Structures are given as structure tokens and as C-alpha cells.
Amino acid sequence: MAKRSSNFGAEVSPEDKKKVSKEGFQKALKIFRFTLPYKGTFLIGFIFLVLSQITTMSIPLLMGQMVGSIVSPDKLPDAASGMSSGMMTDKLQHVFHEAPKFTLNEVTLFFIGLLILQSVFSFFRVYTFTRVSEQSMRDLRNALYSKIITLPVPFFEKNRVGELMSRITTDIGQLQDILSITLAELFRQVFTLVGGIVLISYLSSKLTLFMLLTFPFLVIAAIVFGRFIRKNSKKVQDELAATNIIVEETLQSINVVKAFTNESLEAHRYGLSVQKVVDYALKAATFRGGFISFIIFVLFGGVVGVVWYGGNLVLQGELSFKDLFTFIIYTGFIGGSVGGLGDMYAQIQKTVGASERILEILDEESEVKIVDINAPKTAVIPAPAKTNNELAIPKIQYKNVAFNYPSRPDMEVLKNISLSVKSGEKIALVGHSGAGKSTIVQLLMRYYHLSKGEVLVDGKNINTFDITELRKNIAIVPQEVMLFGGTIYENIAYGNPEATEDLVIEAARKANALDFINSFPEGFKTIVGERGVKLSGGQRQRIAIARAILKDPAILVLDEATSALDSESERLVQDALDRLMQNRTTIIIAHRLATIRNVDTIYVLKDGKVAEKGTHDELVLIDEGIYANLVKLQFENAMIIE
Numbered sequence: 001m002a003k004r005s006s007n008f009g010a011e012v013s014p015e016d017k018k019k020v021s022k023e024g025f026q027k028a029l030k031i032f033r034f035t036l037p038y039k040g041t042f043l044i045g046f047i048f049l050v051l052s053q054i055t056t057m058s059i060p061l062l063m064g065q066m067v068g069s070i071v072s073p074d075k076l077p078d079a080a081s082g083m084s085s086g087m088m089t090d091k092l093q094h095v096f097h098e099a100p101k102f103t104l105n106e107v108t109l110f111f112i113g114l115l116i117l118q119s120v121f122s123f124f125r126v127y128t129f130t131r132v133s134e135q136s137m138r139d140l141r142n143a144l145y146s147k148i149i150t151l152p153v154p155f156f157e158k159n160r161v162g163e164l165m166s167r168i169t170t171d172i173g174q175l176q177d178i179l180s181i182t183l184a185e186l187f188r189q190v191f192t193l194v195g196g197i198v199l200i201s202y203l204s205s206k207l208t209l210f211m212l213l214t215f216p217f218l219v220i221a222a223i224v225f226g227r228f229i230r231k232n233s234k235k236v237q238d239e240l241a242a243t244n245i246i247v248e249e250t251l252q253s254i255n256v257v258k259a260f261t262n263e264s265l266e267a268h269r270y271g272l273s274v275q276k277v278v279d280y281a282l283k284a285a286t287f288r289g290g291f292i293s294f295i296i297f298v299l300f301g302g303v304v305g306v307v308w309y310g311g312n313l314v315l316q317g318e319l320s321f322k323d324l325f326t327f328i329i330y331t332g333f334i335g336g337s338v339g340g341l342g343d344m345y346a347q348i349q350k351t352v353g354a355s356e357r358i359l360e361i362l363d364e365e366s367e368v369k370i371v372d373i374n375a376p377k378t379a380v381i382p383a384p385a386k387t388n389n390e391l392a393i394p395k396i397q398y399k400n401v402a403f404n405y406p407s408r409p410d411m412e413v414l415k416n417i418s419l420s421v422k423s424g425e426k427i428a429l430v431g432h433s434g435a436g437k438s439t440i441v442q443l444l445m446r447y448y449h450l451s452k453g454e455v456l457v458d459g460k461n462i463n464t465f466d467i468t469e470l471r472k473n474i475a476i477v478p479q480e481v482m483l484f485g486g487t488i489y490e491n492i493a494y495g496n497p498e499a500t501e502d503l504v505i506e507a508a509r510k511a512n513a514l515d516f517i518n519s520f521p522e523g524f525k526t527i528v529g530e531r532g533v534k535l536s537g538g539q540r541q542r543i544a545i546a547r548a549i550l551k552d553p554a555i556l557v558l559d560e561a562t563s564a565l566d567s568e569s570e571r572l573v574q575d576a577l578d579r580l581m582q583n584r585t586t587i588i589i590a591h592r593l594a595t596i597r598n599v600d601t602i603y604v605l606k607d608g609k610v611a612e613k614g615t616h617d618e619l620v621l622i623d624e625g626i627y628a629n630l631v632k633l634q635f636e637n638a639m640i641i642e
């Protein structure tokens, strides 16, 4: 049986605290469309649930029958009481006024049969509900993950990774619980409550009314205590979140903590935060403890009251002893379900919150489509005709582009930028940190929408291209190369998962990466990334170059590493880059000016505008020019280092 506790004030995360409104509830129900494909199985599960519940509800009746077959007037040992058989029968006739219909053995046999049936029903109920919940939550997980990764970049600036992770883990887990356990439990509780009350009112309407008198106390207590408990448990949750942030931050920058020898400081900070959690939790526990003891008092008090009042009814001959016995067991059932309903409410609150959050993401608009990567490909692809989607060696133009990031609408990062790269040419973007160099490139990838102006590739506005096709034609060799946990081979093949082994090895060779890869005992199978071999900066860059070679893009973006490599590494990387740049239109985000002497045009950015433009030779000649000054500075720095 699932957890059934009388905790009206079960802890619900702060974001779920809002009351379950009708609209919220209806909206949340939309998430159950994921169970629709499995409605047949669900229905079968539901039938088993009803059957098992009917068997459960028959238990008190059978218990009553058993008691009835034990204690009936004709079976009472009159000698023990010291009374004559006639006297005894007289006195207790109205107490045991019904003669038993079945013998004890008959009832017991029937009981065992019922229990066997109940076990069978329960097994299939649990199995079918789990099947429905597992399958529909698999579909929901797939849909949510596919949605998340196809959403545009600004979405990831609004939502933290941790939050998205908890959507896909905690929130879906919550929905899974409700499907596999809570829904069945809710049905059981309501069935027990309603069925139980109907059955006992048949046994004795007076006693039923008497028992129901306890209900208003329970409801009022639930409302009053519930409010206090929720208020305090919200504080507990908030404080707990704060402690988690401390752990997350310090573990992520553990090297910094150690370098500054701040372990004790952090331990103290964490200790204070954890103590606050305890303080609030204890306060909440006072209310919860009070509430639970109140509930226990009322529930058991109710049972005692029922026995007392029912006992009197029995003595007055208005109720038979076996019916009182049955009544008491039903009262226990009903009490349990009332206690459980509070927990159900908390669960429903949580689930409504979870589904709202998931639906919010599912309702966002994707920028790309997920395609079936296993779908059969059309046999041989003929040589591509030059269409919108097939960029040969394209030219790129930025026309009066203005832009601000959606997260900072008041700060114009690019102001009226115009630049052009002819087919197969190389340009470099230069400027101080924060001048807007990376932003220019991000706009080419269509990560964001422009505020003003347009970006053209091959004379066509990039918004007219299919976004996947556009991005397929651009490769970025980033400053900080991010490798996935996996083998070197997989990391290179990421550039084109369909590439043959020969092509992957060839790409590694062109990227000057073959030698160092072969120097590892495992070669291409060497595991890299967080749990694997740590590659040096230069090695990582060459993997990134091999990836780009494999992608074979028409447009190349090189975000030059800020940190200088040693001269041998530098030569290998530069050599690989030169090979990569051949026959491609290239934009270089340059930090070290020595590497861009030969590009066709250098754009010098300042405060989001193009301040200077020309070849290296032209720009160094500008008196007091920004570029000329930068060159001078770097030259002087280089002299000092040497």
C-alpha cells in the first residue's frame, strides 16, 4: 500500500504553495494527454482497482459475519455466567438478536477465497498502472527534452540549468507518482469514504450521524493548522535552497576555495545556513506535531465515542453486536481515508505546480525540428544544386545592424554595424573586451533576433534560410573548447556523425592532431572530458579544428584563444587553421594581432560601432589609431616577456 499518513500539512515546495485553482487544475490536466495512447491499459487498471476496492470493502462485512457466527445467543456458554440458559437468552436476546446464517468455517473459507481474489486484483492493478505511468512519462520526458534543446538561446538565459534539470527529473517524477500511486490512492480513499459511509448508514443511521459529528473538527483543524504549517515549511524550503546554493557554488569553484584556504569560512557559512533550516523546521514541526496529535485524538476519540454510543444502541436492542463490530471496522477505514485525503491534497497541489511548469516549457516555440536520425536516407545524394540552402562560398554582409540582448533591453551592444566579407575572404574583428565581437558572430548563427538592420548571406537575409541548414553551413572553433565525455573519436565525429572512420582520421590528420592522438595507448578510443584524460589547450583546439574540418562548412568562425600556446603548439594549431580556412568565408575574432596580418579586412570595434576598417598595413599607419595603438601595446608586451 502506498504511504497513507494523516499529514494535512505535508511539505509542498514553495512554488506549489498556491491554491489549486479551477483553471490551474484544468490546465494541469492537459499534461495527461501523454497518457491518452495508453488509455486502454489505464482502463483495465482502473477495473482492477475497482474490483480490489470492492474486495477490501467486503472485509469488515465478513469479519462481522465471523464474529456473528462465534457469538450468537444459542452458542453462548451459559454455565460460565452462572445463569440459566433461558435467563441468558432472554437477557441477551436483543443484543445478539440475529441467528448466524453461516458457520465459522464457511465464512472463513469464503474469506480466504476473497483474499486470494484481492491479491490477484491488486497485482494487476499495480502492474497496469505502473505500465501506463512508465510509458507515458517516457513520452513526456522525450517530448520535454526535445523541446528544451530545440528552444532558442534567449530561453537558456532566462532559465538556469539547475531549474531545467529539476523540470525533467523532480517534476516528471511527481507526475509519475501521481499516475502510478496517487490517482489510485485518491480513488481508494474517496471510494472508502463514500462507500464506507453508505454502508454504515445502512447498519445504523443514528450511529453514522454521531460519527460524522467529528468531521467538522477535522476540517477546521486542517484549515487552521495547514496555514501555519505551510508558512513555516515554505521558509524551510527557501533556506534549504540557500544551503544548496552554497554547496553548488563552492563545489564548482573548489579550486578557488582551496587557493584562498577558505575551507573553514565556507564550512561556517554552510553551518549557519543549515542551522536556520533546523530552526524553521522545528517551528513547523511544532504545528505539525500539534496537528497530528489533534487528529489522532479526534480520530480515536471518534472511535471511542462510536463504541460508547454504539454499545448503548446494542444494549437497547437497536443494533446487533456483529453490526457494531462491522461498524467499528468501517469507522477505522473511513478515519484512515480522511487522514489520507490531506496528503492527497498536498500531492495534487504539487502535481498541478509540476504540470504547469512542464507545460510552460512545452508551450514555448522551438526554433528547430527534431528529426528521426534513423530514418532511411534517400540513397545517393546528387551533387547539390545551388539553392537557398546550399551555400557555396558565400559572401556575408551586415547592414546597419543594431542589437541588444533580450536580458538587457536598455543596453545597446551593437549600434549601426555594417561590414562585409566577400566570397572566400577572411576578415578579423578586433577590439577591447566587451566591444561586441562575439555578439556579431552570434547574430550570424541566428541565436538572437536583430533589433534593427539585416544580416545577409549570399545576398539573402539569413531569416529566409532554414535555421538548421544555415547553422549546418557555419562552423565555430571556439576560444574555450568544450569536449563531451566520451572518446576522442566521438568528439571529432560530433562534427558530422555520419562521417566514415577514414574521414574522421583524415580530419584529425589535417588538424595536426593525429600524432598526439596516436601517442595515447588507447588512440582514438581515449576517453576525454570530465572523467577522462585532460587534454592541453592546444590539443583541445586541434580536436575542435578536426571537428570543423569534418563538418566542412562554407562559413568559418574562429574565436581565437586568448591564452597563448607555446610556440610549437601555436605553430601546429595555426598550420591546421590555415588549412581549415582555405576556400571558406572566414570571420576571425582576434585577440593576438600577430595572427591576422594577412586577413583581407580588419574591423576595429569600439562601443558597439566600427571605429576603423582596413588591412593591417593600412591600419598601422593611422596616427593615434586604435589598431595602431593595440599593435604597439602588444609589441611592447611581447618585448617585455622576451
Ligand SMILES: Nc1ncnc2c1ncn2[C@@H]1O[C@H](COP(=O)(O)OP(=O)(O)OP(=O)(O)O)[C@@H](O)[C@H]1O
Binding pocket: 157, 405, 407, 408, 413, 431, 432, 433, 434, 435, 436, 437, 438, 439, 440
Ligand atoms: N548573453 C548576454 N546577455 C546580456 N549581455 C551580454 C550577453 N553576452 C554578452 N553581453 C554583453 O554584450 C557586450 C558585448 O559582449 P561580447 O561578448 O560580444 O564582447 P567581446 O568583444 O566578444 O568581448 P571579449 O573579447 O571579452 O570576448 C558586453 O557588454 C557583454 O557584457
